[in-house]
Amino acid sequence: MSFIASDIAARIGTKIETDHATLAGGSKAAEIRELLELRGILLFPKISLTDEEQLGFSCTLGALVEQGDKGLYKVTLDSKITPTAEYLRGTVLWHFDGFSDDVPARASILTARKTSDIGGQTEFANTYAAYDDLPEERKQTLSELRVVHTMAATQRDVFQNAPAEMQKIWESYPPKVQPLVWTHRSGRKSLLLGSSADWVEGMDKAEGQVLIAELQTWTTQRKFVYRHEWTVGDMVIWDNTGMLHRVEAYPDTSGRMMHRTTLVGEEPIK
Ligand code: OGA
Ligand code: MN
Numbered sequence: 001m002s003f004i005a006s007d008i009a010a011r012i013g014t015k016i017e018t019d020h021a022t023l024a025g026g027s028k029a030a031e032i033r034e035l036l037e038l039r040g041i042l043l044f045p046k047i048s049l050t051d052e053e054q055l056g057f058s059c060t061l062g063a064l065v066e067q068g069d070k071g072l073y074k075v076t077l078d079s080k081i082t083p084t085a086e087y088l089r090g091t092v093l094w095h096f097d098g099f100s101d102d103v104p105a106r107a108s109i110l111t112a113r114k115t116s117d118i119g120g121q122t123e124f125a126n127t128y129a130a131y132d133d134l135p136e137e138r139k140q141t142l143s144e145l146r147v148v149h150t151m152a153a154t155q156r157d158v159f160q161n162a163p164a165e166m167q168k169i170w171e172s173y174p175p176k177v178q179p180l181v182w183t184h185r186s187g188r189k190s191l192l193l194g195s196s197a198d199w200v201e202g203m204d205k206a207e208g209q210v211l212i213a214e215l216q217t218w219t220t221q222r223k224f225v226y227r228h229e230w231t232v233g234d235m236v237i238w239d240n241t242g243m244l245h246r247v248e249a250y251p252d253t254s255g256r257m258m259h260r261t262t263l264v265g266e267e268p269i270k
Helices: 020-025 029-039 051-061 085-092 127-132 136-142 151-155 164-171 205-219
Strands: 003-007 014-018 041-044 073-075 107-114 122-126 146-149 176-179 181-183 189-191 197-200 225-228 235-239 243-247 257-263
Touching: 003 029, 014 029, 020 051, 029 041, 029 051, 029 235, 051 107, 051 257, 085 151, 085 243, 122 127, 127 189, 127 205, 151 164, 151 197, 176 181, 197 205, 235 243
Parallel strands: 014 041
Antiparallel strands: 003 014, 041 235, 073 257, 107 235, 107 257, 122 225, 122 243, 146 176, 146 197, 181 189
């Protein structure tokens, strides 16, 4: 059994070198969950799990979201393989997964099956660290604010001039009002932003959007970000409750293929 963890950057990311048997056995599951909570993203370079191994390992960490084929969802722009592929175009914008869920996913596990020659790098931003570094008075003012998250906000910059039909579908998702500052059960706090953040409750719409954009820029500054250049076989786990993520745009014809498993959420946003 081998298990060596080392930090990637000061504020985000830990690399773990281990083997299939260690992951499958679950003996390190508690440690992995703890590292994930502290470090935001975990990278397992070229671990090259099969689908069954990815599913088995994911189950050692928590309950799986029912998606794709028995919990394994294929992240591709090819809608013949993944019928919901069109929504994945929105993943080029900073976001967290499942903004419309009452309890957003705990974490996602992504493995690279085919990379793109152009683009396709995935970036992660630590929203805990971004909150921690704000001046104290700013933390106070922001803690009063609530943000309205909408599906339209996640899509409209990707599908400019979207037909009315499409806009209707976006609007069928009920908006979610969430605190700007998420106080987690652990006591730690993070900024809740991302492409779904549309406007600030009780604030002039344009003014709220300027504030959201400003905080988004703050959160995604280099010191809080890890950018992953994929090699086939790499696996990354991200804490979906404290990281924003996005992918660098890649061509439809690239064949890029990632297999995703997702852990069910464990705490509502408060
Ligand atoms: C996702 C996602 C990023 C990527 O699957 O939720 O944002 O790199 N993927 O494909
Ligand atoms: Mn995503």
